Amino acid sequence: MTPQPPPGDSALSIPRLLDWLDHRTGYRRLLRLALVESIPGGAKWRYVWGSTLTFAIVVQFITGIALWAAYSPNAQGAWESVYYIENVMAGGWMLRGIHHYMAHATMVLLVLHLMQVVVAGAYKAPREVNFWFGVALLHLVLGLLLTGYLLPWDQKGYWATKVTTSIASITPLIGPALQEVLVGGPDYGHLTLTRFFALHAGILPGALIALIAAHVYLFRRHGVTTGGLRAQMDGSGPGDAVEGEEGGDPDAAPTRVSTGQFWPDQALRDAVACLAVMAAVLYLVIRSGGAPLGAPADASEPFAAARPEWYFMFLFQWLKYFPAGTEIIGALVIPGVVVTLVALMPFAGKWRLGHRFNLGFTGAVLAGIGLLTLQAYIQDGADPDFVAAHEAAEADAARAAELAAGPDGIPPTGALTLLRNDPLTQGPRLFAERCASCHSYDGHDGLGGELAEAPTAADLAGFASREWLAGLLDPDRVATPEYFGGTAFARGRMVRMVQSRLAGLDDAGRADLAKVVKALSAEAALPHQAEADEAERAEIAEGAELLSAEGIGCTECHEWRGTVERSLGPVLTGFGSREWLEAFIRDASHPRFYGERNDRMPAFGPDEILSEVEIGLLVGWLRGGGVGGHSVTAEGLELVRHAAQP
Amino acid sequence: MNRKRQVADEPLVVEEGSAEPGSAPRRGFLAGIGAVAAAGLALVAPLWSGVRVALDPLGRSSGEADLIPVAKLAAIPDDGIPHKFRVVTDRVDAWNTHRQLPVGAVYLRRSGDSVEALNVVCPHAGCFVNVAADRSRFVCPCHKSSFDLSGAVNDPASPSPRDMDTLDVEIRGDDVWVRFQNFLPGRAEKEPVA
Numbered sequence: 001m002t003p004q005p006p007p008g009d010s011a012l013s014i015p016r017l018l019d020w021l022d023h024r025t026g027y028r029r030l031l032r033l034a035l036v037e038s039i040p041g042g043a044k045w046r047y048v049w050g051s052t053l054t055f056a057i058v059v060q061f062i063t064g065i066a067l068w069a070a071y072s073p074n075a076q077g078a079w080e081s082v083y084y085i086e087n088v089m090a091g092g093w094m095l096r097g098i099h100h101y102m103a104h105a106t107m108v109l110l111v112l113h114l115m116q117v118v119v120a121g122a123y124k125a126p127r128e129v130n131f132w133f134g135v136a137l138l139h140l141v142l143g144l145l146l147t148g149y150l151l152p153w154d155q156k157g158y159w160a161t162k163v164t165t166s167i168a169s170i171t172p173l174i175g176p177a178l179q180e181v182l183v184g185g186p187d188y189g190h191l192t193l194t195r196f197f198a199l200h201a202g203i204l205p206g207a208l209i210a211l212i213a214a215h216v217y218l219f220r221r222h223g224v225t226t227g228g229l230r231a232q233m234d235g236s237g238p239g240d241a242v243e244g245e246e247g248g249d250p251d252a253a254p255t256r257v258s259t260g261q262f263w264p265d266q267a268l269r270d271a272v273a274c275l276a277v278m279a280a281v282l283y284l285v286i287r288s289g290g291a292p293l294g295a296p297a298d299a300s301e302p303f304a305a306a307r308p309e310w311y312f313m314f315l316f317q318w319l320k321y322f323p324a325g326t327e328i329i330g331a332l333v334i335p336g337v338v339v340t341l342v343a344l345m346p347f348a349g350k351w352r353l354g355h356r357f358n359l360g361f362t363g364a365v366l367a368g369i370g371l372l373t374l375q376a377y378i379q380d381g382a383d384p385d386f387v388a389a390h391e392a393a394e395a396d397a398a399r400a401a402e403l404a405a406g407p408d409g410i411p412p413t414g415a416l417t418l419l420r421n422d423p424l425t426q427g428p429r430l431f432a433e434r435c436a437s438c439h440s441y442d443g444h445d446g447l448g449g450e451l452a453e454a455p456t457a458a459d460l461a462g463f464a465s466r467e468w469l470a471g472l473l474d475p476d477r478v479a480t481p482e483y484f485g486g487t488a489f490a491r492g493r494m495v496r497m498v499q500s501r502l503a504g505l506d507d508a509g510r511a512d513l514a515k516v517v518k519a520l521s522a523e524a525a526l527p528h529q530a531e532a533d534e535a536e537r538a539e540i541a542e543g544a545e546l547l548s549a550e551g552i553g554c555t556e557c558h559e560w561r562g563t564v565e566r567s568l569g570p571v572l573t574g575f576g577s578r579e580w581l582e583a584f585i586r587d588a589s590h591p592r593f594y595g596e597r598n599d600r601m602p603a604f605g606p607d608e609i610l611s612e613v614e615i616g617l618l619v620g621w622l623r624g625g626g627v628g629g630h631s632v633t634a635e636g637l638e639l640v641r642h643a644a645q646p
Numbered sequence: 647m648n649r650k651r652q653v654a655d656e657p658l659v660v661e662e663g664s665a666e667p668g669s670a671p672r673r674g675f676l677a678g679i680g681a682v683a684a685a686g687l688a689l690v691a692p693l694w695s696g697v698r699v700a701l702d703p704l705g706r707s708s709g710e711a712d713l714i715p716v717a718k719l720a721a722i723p724d725d726g727i728p729h730k731f732r733v734v735t736d737r738v739d740a741w742n743t744h745r746q747l748p749v750g751a752v753y754l755r756r757s758g759d760s761v762e763a764l765n766v767v768c769p770h771a772g773c774f775v776n777v778a779a780d781r782s783r784f785v786c787p788c789h790k791s792s793f794d795l796s797g798a799v800n801d802p803a804s805p806s807p808r809d810m811d812t813l814d815v816e817i818r819g820d821d822v823w824v825r826f827q828n829f830l831p832g833r834a835e836k837e838p839v840a
Binding site for chain 1: 675678680681682683684685687688689691692693694696697699700701702705738741742745
């Protein structure tokens with residue numbers, strides 16, 4: 001009790017102030033209620049799990065509310081605001097990182113807490129209701145993890161959550177309605193985000209607070225469960241100890257020697273454990289520099305790397321084993337039975353061997369989950385398609401962040417617009433989809449994948465660059481599959497000319513040819529060659545004259561600056577320029593190009609195989625790459641991007 | 647299982663809570679300090695990063711106010727009466743970059759070849775000031791601040807602490823350019839919003 005100040009001392013003092021406060025609020029009684037708790041057997045490190053879990057959830061509330069103040073739940077603003085938090089706001093990466101990894105830690109702590117409860121037999125009378133509260137809390141946390149995964153609105157969260165809501169739709173009777181209510185309509189959009197956000201930041205946390213309050217209240221009412229664990233420590237089997245406890249008289253426990261207090265002994269252990277949890281989370285945050293953010297969600301873009309977070313991987317793997325028509329058994333019936341059996345543990349525990357059954361059952365479920373998780377990761381790791389998809393996803397994510405940080409910023413239509421208008425992102429995809437059935441790109445399909453069949457038309461990596469043209473005019477290479485080898489032109493005039501006339505050039509002739517190559521390549525005005533073109537203007541001018549020189553004689557068949565003897569091949573004026581290449585792709589059968597001699601090149605424009613925008617993106621990308629290895633430089637990217645702007 | 651909590655019978659002083667036999671109160675006191683310190687330390691990172699993000703806007707100034715073309719000189723009637731014009735410019739709004747977004751409005755008042763510009767925002771509490779129906783003065787629809795047509799407070803009972811905010815004007819050829827900026831309301835001095 002605070003000593004009364006001597007009479008006449010009217011000065012303010014802290015004890016007097018506290019007395020005053022206690023008189024008005026009764027805070028001391030509240031503190032006592034919170035802190036004074038006898039712990040039979042004394043404070044123990046193994047009692048910290050519940051407290052660390054509470055701590056983790058407190059951290060989620062703190063970081064979650066701070067994130068809330070910067071997050072925008074709409075389809076054109078969710079990814080963008082998360083990008084802004086992660087990359088622009090001071091300390092944002094750490095805030096988001098803590099929220100992300102603490103969510104993982106919560107899951108780990110939950111499992112540890114649950115295991116501890118089962119091993120100690122803490123689910124048994126009179127703690128059944130509190131056990132059920134715990135099971136309900138587990139589901140709330142799973143719900144929070146699930147809803148939180150969608151909120152960044154990146155490809156990963158988007159497609160993984162699609163799987164979840166699709167599974168919800170197979171629920172008997174209410175499934176379709178349930179999905180529509182959850183998603184806010186037939187498709188994902190603004191309402192999906194507002195609803196998931198309301199669940200994630202309002203409904204679920206509200207229920208969580210209420211249940212935790214009830215959980216802690218009941219825990220304090222019953223006290224810690226000492227029997228099973230202590231007996232284990234003493235070397236006797238857990239079953240014996242539990243049976244001993246079933247006798248109903250805890251004071252009969254033989255090893256009970258003393259009673260500790262929650263404050264400060266247990267509190268110190270709890271606080272140190274919380275600090276350790278925080279340290280582990282911070283380690284993960286700093287190691288990864290924040291939380292991952294994929295490319296913005298795109299319903300039109302396949303995403304083969306769609307996977308849930310690790311804590312849901314077992315369910316993902318599990319569903320692979322259920323053939324069409326039986327998903328409901330795997331997704332709803334079996335999990336439902338497992339959860340029901342868990343909820344019934346308090347009753348099962350009353351049987352003679354009930355506790356052992358519960359232990360075995362929990363162990364089996366956890367082992368099964370662990371096994372499925374492991375299997376999922378092993379299968380993914382061994383699947384080259386998944387590995388490639390995962391790498392592509394990372395590249396898209398990096399590119400999206402790069403574009404968002406670019407000088408033009410993010411338009412009001414969202415970051416997806418940036419990716420959709422980015423030649424470097426769309427070019428390879430369009431190439432793989434529309435060109436790679438005949439052409440190759442540095443030997444691959446544009447995306448780095450293998451070609452389904454051997455290419456039947458030229459390799460277009462570095463098209464119109466000096467290196468590419470030098471190869472085309474090389475007698476040893478012109479008829480290889482790299483150029484005309486696979487086409488009808490393999491035995492055409494062009495190949496014959498290169499192989500006969502150009503092969504016979506003397507040294508001076510070859511030097512002239514090199515100038516011609518430079519002149520032709522300069523027509524393309526390739527962004528990555530601009531410096532060389534500028535530096536060698538004299539040679540290029542010379543080469544432009546030599547195009548019609550005897551011994552080289554391009555103009556015998558190709559139009560050059562309005563000059564041609566007999567127009568048989570593509571016009572060389574502006575060869576490889578944006579306009580030339582776009583027109584070529586639009587229709588190679590146009591008289592300006594191959595005319596009637598066109599081999600199999602489709603009329604991409606007139607037949608609407610590619611839209612005008614797509615042709616522009618494809619050309620932007622084709623004109624941006626280098627040759628050999630295709631490590632397109634950052635400067636090259638910038639050039640492509642600017643060149644692509646109308 | 648009839649273990650009962652003994653809260654009601656415990657002594658009131660919490661600090662002496664360690665009940666392990668033989669342990670000195672000093673040890674309990676240190677444990678208590680340790681517990682508070684560890685818990686506090688564990689919360690530093692989440693609280694700190696949360697506060698930093700919440701305070702992030704403080705570090706972002708809107709930069710120097712730029713001259714923005716607002717109207718053609720010919721579009722402003724030469725009648726000595728303020729006319730409202732929209733200010734349209736590029737604007738970075740957190741994560742979005744907007745092209746040609748209306749970001750505010752100004753009153754332009756022309757006499758001959760000279761133009762005066764006033765920000766439409768009332769210096770009292772930030773409402774949009776109107777020109778009165780009889781076009782004799784400005785009046786704020788919120789708290790009835792009243793200004794004459796040059797923007798000067800014209801009524802001692804007017805709640806506005808200062809005249810309406812004038813803006814720099816530059817006439818380049820046919821175009822009227824205005825240095826558009828907002829000022830902190832509620833004070834006698836005109837101070838730009840950072």
